[in-house]
Amino acid sequence: MIGNPIISVKDLSKKFGDLEVLKSVSLSVRKGDVIAVIGPSGCGKSTFLRCLNLLETPTAGEILFEDKYVFKNESVYLKERLTVLKKELKAAKKGNDENEISLAQANYDEVKTQYAALAGEEKEIKKQLQKSLNLHRQKIGMVFQQFNLFPHLTVLQNITLAPVKLKKMSEEEATAKAIELLKKIGLEDKANAYPSTLSGGQKQRIAIVRALAMNPDVMLFDEPTSALDPEMVGEVLKVMTELAKEGMTMIVVTHEMGFAKEVANRVIFMSDGVIKEENEPEEFFSNPKDERLKEFLSKVLS
Amino acid sequence: MKFFTDLWANFYKCFLQYDMWKMYLQGLRNTVIIAVGACLFGLIIGIIVTCIRVAPKNNIIMKFLDGVCKVYVTVIRGTPVVLQLFICYFVLLTGIRNVNFFGIKDTAGILVAIVTFGINSGAYMTEILRGGINAVDAGQMEAGRSLGLSWISTFLRIVLPQALKSAIPTMFNEFITLVKETSVAGYVGIVDLTKIQSYVTVQTMELFMPLLIIAAIYLILVLGLQQIQKRIERRLTRGDR
Numbered sequence A: 001m002i003g004n005p006i007i008s009v010k011d012l013s014k015k016f017g018d019l020e021v022l023k024s025v026s027l028s029v030r031k032g033d034v035i036a037v038i039g040p041s042g043c044g045k046s047t048f049l050r051c052l053n054l055l056e057t058p059t060a061g062e063i064l065f066e067d068k069y070v071f072k073n074e075s076v077y078l079k080e081r082l083t084v085l086k087k088e089l090k091a092a093k094k095g096n097d098e099n100e101i102s103l104a105q106a107n108y109d110e111v112k113t114q115y116a117a118l119a120g121e122e123k124e125i126k127k128q129l130q131k132s133l134n135l136h137r138q139k140i141g142m143v144f145q146q147f148n149l150f151p152h153l154t155v156l157q158n159i160t161l162a163p164v165k166l167k168k169m170s171e172e173e174a175t176a177k178a179i180e181l182l183k184k185i186g187l188e189d190k191a192n193a194y195p196s197t198l199s200g201g202q203k204q205r206i207a208i209v210r211a212l213a214m215n216p217d218v219m220l221f222d223e224p225t226s227a228l229d230p231e232m233v234g235e236v237l238k239v240m241t242e243l244a245k246e247g248m249t250m251i252v253v254t255h256e257m258g259f260a261k262e263v264a265n266r267v268i269f270m271s272d273g274v275i276k277e278e279n280e281p282e283e284f285f286s287n288p289k290d291e292r293l294k295e296f297l298s299k300v301l302s
Numbered sequence B: 001m002k003f004f005t006d007l008w009a010n011f012y013k014c015f016l017q018y019d020m021w022k023m024y025l026q027g028l029r030n031t032v033i034i035a036v037g038a039c040l041f042g043l044i045i046g047i048i049v050t051c052i053r054v055a056p057k058n059n060i061i062m063k064f065l066d067g068v069c070k071v072y073v074t075v076i077r078g079t080p081v082v083l084q085l086f087i088c089y090f091v092l093l094t095g096i097r098n099v100n101f102f103g104i105k106d107t108a109g110i111l112v113a114i115v116t117f118g119i120n121s122g123a124y125m126t127e128i129l130r131g132g133i134n135a136v137d138a139g140q141m142e143a144g145r146s147l148g149l150s151w152i153s154t155f156l157r158i159v160l161p162q163a164l165k166s167a168i169p170t171m172f173n174e175f176i177t178l179v180k181e182t183s184v185a186g187y188v189g190i191v192d193l194t195k196i197q198s199y200v201t202v203q204t205m206e207l208f209m210p211l212l213i214i215a216a217i218y219l220i221l222v223l224g225l226q227q228i229q230k231r232i233e234r235r236l237t238r239g240d241r
């Protein structure tokens, strides 16, 4: 079931101004993984998901998607080091110790060469990405807390817009695929309805279908049931559960502990912008180790 | 009683006699043509300028264009429209001033007016549209981008239609303002509704009555447009969302 890594995240950091929201997060997502991400609000879960499809540009770290760099910025650290070394070199030059000066100079030159090489490589990756960014996003479906259906388009148009516009399918193929997917979630009679006439649960299921219509390799869910009335949570979780069973690779930020326990094969606890704990669900919930996690679980499970 | 018979006689003289009303009609026609033309031209300018203003500025060309658009909006909104009309008429569009397309009298003047008021209205349309775009939930752009659509596709297919829809009542307001604002066209000899007064006065030696008639025509026109606007607003709020 579980295959090769599809997304590899290494030392990912994200700052908004001075606010460090993600602090060196690393994670390897394998094909078929269903990863539940839990954690207190404001700890950076959404930001993490949004970095994966580059809706946010990370500050530092690397993201590999299907063995290809989509983001790499390690040179920031070398740059910082370089400024330190430059200062040291200046300080050494003030003194008259020839040895010290040449040592500082050598240190500085070495890091500078490293930096130049790395920065060059990263620039190339960035250039490549500019061309392939939209392609990258096509392979990653995203489902939002607020559904974000397009209110001026019918359900069918919501689903077929992207595949047709991006020439993944012809109009007929896209429509057929949309109807097929709608049938699966029992909403084919809503094909020509406008989103405003649907319930929250229906909207979110349509939003899932809209993302699936692009045939993505990975699906990201950002608290897909948090905006729903309690009686509608079940129908959305059911669709997600079925999707997981079909082998879809999924990362799900959620407060639904039942889903994390029953459907996910890995559970991650995030707090203060770092992954504090990761485990398979059984062990994660029965034997939490991190103090924050224990506290968090006792709050949400009570 | 005498007052009313005098009034009627005056009105007859200034409106009905010698088919004088046809002149008002011609003026009204020109006013409407100028207002509608300028509104459409302004809308096109507004959409283009808005696109540039809200697009991501990740290269020098976009930054430059954005700067140009910013200056355009600031200058147009910061100077009187009559002055803009003078500048356009006497300086920029002097080349076509004497052209008569299709043999229609005053075509050049009307064209100048459409262009001038269009450029003017474009700046206001830009601000209206930008407001409409800011009112569209940021999640709409994100949803489009997360599907792999480019910024421009998402903007044109998803954000702009919603922004236009929410901006329609305000844009219609701008159109109503335009109908009244074009009355300064007479300053450069364009025969709009207001200008008709001078023609009528020359023929009848009456000053007050033609002004009164023209004011009444504007008022009826504007009240009618306001009714349409109310209907549009009601339909938009009744429709989805």
Ligand SMILES: Nc1ncnc2c1ncn2[C@@H]1O[C@H](COP(=O)(O)OP(=O)(O)O)[C@@H](O)[C@H]1O
Pocket: A016, A019, A021, A039, A040, A041, A042, A043, A044, A045, A046, A047, A048
């Ligand atoms: N665009 C942004 N600009 C500035 N701060 C942001 C932005 N997006 C998120 N943040 C901040 O980053 C932190 C983490 O946000 P988020 O990733 O949404 O957390 P979570 O999804 O875990 O609740 C919060 O403190 C939030 O205020």
Ligand SMILES: [Mg+2]
Pocket: A042, A045, A046, A047, A222, A223
């Ligand atoms: Mg969140």
